[in-house]
Amino acid sequence: MENIYTKNQKDCKLIKSKPETVKFLLDYSKSLKITEAKGIKFESNLN
Amino acid sequence: MEVLIDDSLLIRNYINGDERALETLINRHNQRISSFIYSKVNNRDTTEDIFQDTFIKVIRTLKRGTYSEEGKFLPWVMRIAHNLIIDHFRKNSRMPMFEGSDHFNIFSIVRDDKLNVERQIIKDQIDSDLNLLIEELPRDQRQVLYMRIYKDMSFKEISEITGVSINTALGRMRYALINLRKIIDKHNIVLTI
Numbered sequence: 001m002e003n004i005y006t007k008n009q010k011d012c013k014l015i016k017s018k019p020e021t022v023k024f025l026l027d028y029s030k031s032l033k034i035t036e037a038k039g040i041k042f043e044s045n046l047n
Numbered sequence: 048m049e050v051l052i053d054d055s056l057l058i059r060n061y062i063n064g065d066e067r068a069l070e071t072l073i074n075r076h077n078q079r080i081s082s083f084i085y086s087k088v089n090n091r092d093t094t095e096d097i098f099q100d101t102f103i104k105v106i107r108t109l110k111r112g113t114y115s116e117e118g119k120f121l122p123w124v125m126r127i128a129h130n131l132i133i134d135h136f137r138k139n140s141r142m143p144m145f146e147g148s149d150h151f152n153i154f155s156i157v158r159d160d161k162l163n164v165e166r167q168i169i170k171d172q173i174d175s176d177l178n179l180l181i182e183e184l185p186r187d188q189r190q191v192l193y194m195r196i197y198k199d200m201s202f203k204e205i206s207e208i209t210g211v212s213i214n215t216a217l218g219r220m221r222y223a224l225i226n227l228r229k230i231i232d233k234h235n236i237v238l239t240i
Binding site: 013014015016017018021022024025026028029030032034041043 | 091
């Protein structure tokens with residue numbers, strides 16, 4: 001019978017992204033500003 | 048007791064400028080999204096990268112005001128992550144990445160020919176010592192040696208520039224090398240890495 005099971009079942013574990021990644025995202029969000037002019041949206045990162 | 052705020056309310060708050068709402072959203076769904084990505088890519092670093100790219104897309108969409116609340120937040124984020132996973136595998140099939148194992152290390156057959164820092168320092172030292180030794184040679188021999196070794200000129204070109212015959216230029220080169228060896232032997236100088 002064909003083996004339809006994944007070989008990597010042991011790799012299916014619960015993980016969380018690192019706090020540094022989350023912090024980067026929060027900082028990125030704070031720095032991202034969207035400005036709209038004549039119907040066009042401009043993105044700028046204010047660090 | 049902590050009150051669980053609905054995702055849609057957090058999104059609305061975030062769009063209205065509440066950055067803490069994003070933190071709550073990320074922390075709330077971090078494990079599910081990260082585990083989903085990891086289950087597909089089986090690599091911790093790639094998981095981090097895709098997770099980060101996923102939320103960058105989420106942030107940009109929300110801030111641009113183009114998020115439509117047709118579905119739920121989590122399935123939408125999962126869909127973004129899923130598309131990025133597909134992109135990752137497409138990119139890898141175009142540029143396959145080889146990872147070594149415990150039994151085989153790719154660096155045992157592939158080498159970087161560049162010198163390491165220590166060897167580069169030693170080489171620089173040897174070059175500088177050699178320059179000092181060359182300075183000890185008579186002027187005519189030194190001139191021919193510089194033109195031949197450092198400027199990569201032919202003996203014909205050297206003879207034309209210095210105004211001597213090719214044989215004389217060859218002779219000066221020969222004596223330059225003999226004299227260099229003599230100086231090196233006399234002072235027991237080691238010029239190898």
